[in-house]
Amino acid sequence: MGETMSKRLKLHLGGEAEMEERAFTNPFPDYEAAASMAAAGAAEEPGCDRPPPTPDEFGLPFHNDGKIIPNFTRRIQTKIKDLLQQMEEGLKTADPHDCSAYTGWTGIALLYLQLYRVTCDQTYLLRSLDYVKRTLRNLNGRRVTFLCGDAGPLAVGAVVYHKLKSDCESQECITKLLQLQRTVVCRDSDLPDELLYGRAGYLYALLYLNTEIGPGTVCEAAIQEVVSAILESGKALSREERKAERCPLLYQWHRKQYVGAAHGMAGIFYVLMQPAAKVDQETLTEMVKPSVDYVRHRRFRSGNYPSSLSNETDRLVHWCHGAPGVIHMLMQAYKVFKEEKYLKDAMDCSDVIWQRGLLRKGYGVCHGTAGNGYSFLSLYHLTQDKKYLYRACKAWPVQFTFSPTSSYQRHHGFQRLNLALRRWIKRCKKTERPNWTKSHQIA
Ligand SMILES: [Zn+2]
Numbered sequence: 001m002g003e004t005m006s007k008r009l010k011l012h013l014g015g016e017a018e019m020e021e022r023a024f025t026n027p028f029p030d031y032e033a034a035a036s037m038a039a040a041g042a043a044e045e046p047g048c049d050r051p052p053p054t055p056d057e058f059g060l061p062f063h064n065d066g067k068i069i070p071n072f073t074r075r076i077q078t079k080i081k082d083l084l085q086q087m088e089e090g091l092k093t094a095d096p097h098d099c100s101a102y103t104g105w106t107g108i109a110l111l112y113l114q115l116y117r118v119t120c121d122q123t124y125l126l127r128s129l130d131y132v133k134r135t136l137r138n139l140n141g142r143r144v145t146f147l148c149g150d151a152g153p154l155a156v157g158a159v160v161y162h163k164l165k166s167d168c169e170s171q172e173c174i175t176k177l178l179q180l181q182r183t184v185v186c187r188d189s190d191l192p193d194e195l196l197y198g199r200a201g202y203l204y205a206l207l208y209l210n211t212e213i214g215p216g217t218v219c220e221a222a223i224q225e226v227v228s229a230i231l232e233s234g235k236a237l238s239r240e241e242r243k244a245e246r247c248p249l250l251y252q253w254h255r256k257q258y259v260g261a262a263h264g265m266a267g268i269f270y271v272l273m274q275p276a277a278k279v280d281q282e283t284l285t286e287m288v289k290p291s292v293d294y295v296r297h298r299r300f301r302s303g304n305y306p307s308s309l310s311n312e313t314d315r316l317v318h319w320c321h322g323a324p325g326v327i328h329m330l331m332q333a334y335k336v337f338k339e340e341k342y343l344k345d346a347m348d349c350s351d352v353i354w355q356r357g358l359l360r361k362g363y364g365v366c367h368g369t370a371g372n373g374y375s376f377l378s379l380y381h382l383t384q385d386k387k388y389l390y391r392a393c394k395a396w397p398v399q400f401t402f403s404p405t406s407s408y409q410r411h412h413g414f415q416r417l418n419l420a421l422r423r424w425i426k427r428c429k430k431t432e433r434p435n436w437t438k439s440h441q442i443a
Pocket of ligand 1: 262319320321366367
């Protein structure tokens with residue numbers, strides 16, 4: 001926390017040009033090779049009394065049916081416990097004013113909310129409440145998005161209070177969140193449309209509430225108003241740039257037409273394609289789809305994507321810039337338009353991430369290994385292809401084997417642990433009930 005705006009910008013824009021090698025070489029065989037090694041190992045010495053080797057002895061962290069092996073689950077649980085302790089220690093000296101979900105206290109509240117969700121342990125919900133109360137006392141009115149603005153604390157606060165059955169407080173958060181709407185839809189404002197600081201980031205908060213609390217928590221009219229503002233803004237820039245034919249929805253941030261999830265079109269289209277955003281079919285087909293295709297056509301030969309339409313350097317493989325963010329747009333396009341080409345491109349993204357995604361920058365979701373591993377899990381959920389589960393299992397522990405290049409990056413990464421943990425814990429729960437005794441809980 002305590003990250004200044006200029007530091008954030010520097011990280012997002014890949015300003016660390018001096019860092020020649022951005023990623024560790026992936027030391028693992030890919031799934032097919034690992035699976036054949038496991039099969040060969042399991043087949044040797046027929047009739048031998050020795051118990052057959054377990055999948056993890058051959059580098060496979062799951063059984064044939066996709067269930068995670070207990071050893072691997074235990075390793076993850078132990079690591080989560082260790083990291084939570086380290087995180088709590090780090091928080092003692094953290095910036096008290098950073099209330100964002102992205103790098104601050106709301107992110108911590110979100111983490112404990114998720115721990116409560118998967119363990120049903122009320123201690124975690126109360127811990128989440130402690131953090132969320134702190135953020136709600138510190139709303140600053142500077143930004144409007146889920147990740148970096150007041151919408152994050154308000155949306156997470158509404159969900160935490162709802163789970164505690166404090167409906168009055170929950171409603172108060174929702175009312176305050178909706179009061180931001182006027183600024184968001186104002187046509188004369190210079191608010192961008194991207195996910196981190198712009199309209200799509202506010203829309204995400206509204207959709208989050210309807211998912212977490214229930215449909216209708218935020219009325220359709222409010223969602224429609226924000227969707228219209230985003231569409232109008234995209235059409236206007238497209239016309240201005242004379243790209244209406246090729247890319248009917250065009251967006252920019254700081255005068256640059258970014259491609260990636262954080263500041264670019266991939267993040268905006270991903271949110272617009274959410275069923276809960278209720279964008280009508282004609283708009284999806286006539287406006288969103290050709291614009292998604294326009295982005296697709298800008299991909300590098302490697303399968304990676306540029307940070308902006310004008311950038312031709314195939315360098316960044318981050319959630320914020322590159323394949324690990326664009327993959328989520330492609331997977332959503334596949335779900336909405338049911339065309340194989342989107343899935344094929346998403347799989348190509350996954351190959352790039354597998355080859356170049358073990359980042360030296362840190363553990364975080366935005367530009368760290370966890371964010372890149374997250375893409376494998378998402379693709380596994382979509383395809384049920386164990387190759388992607390394998391890649392995710394390998395990407396996760398490796399980040400604790402290799403050290404990020406500075407203490408700042410280590411610290412930074414811990415703030416963003418929540419999203420990655422979310423999926424992991426879910427998976428552990430599916431395969432083996434976590435044995436999290438009282439001694440594993442945070443006091
Ligand atoms: Zn980033």
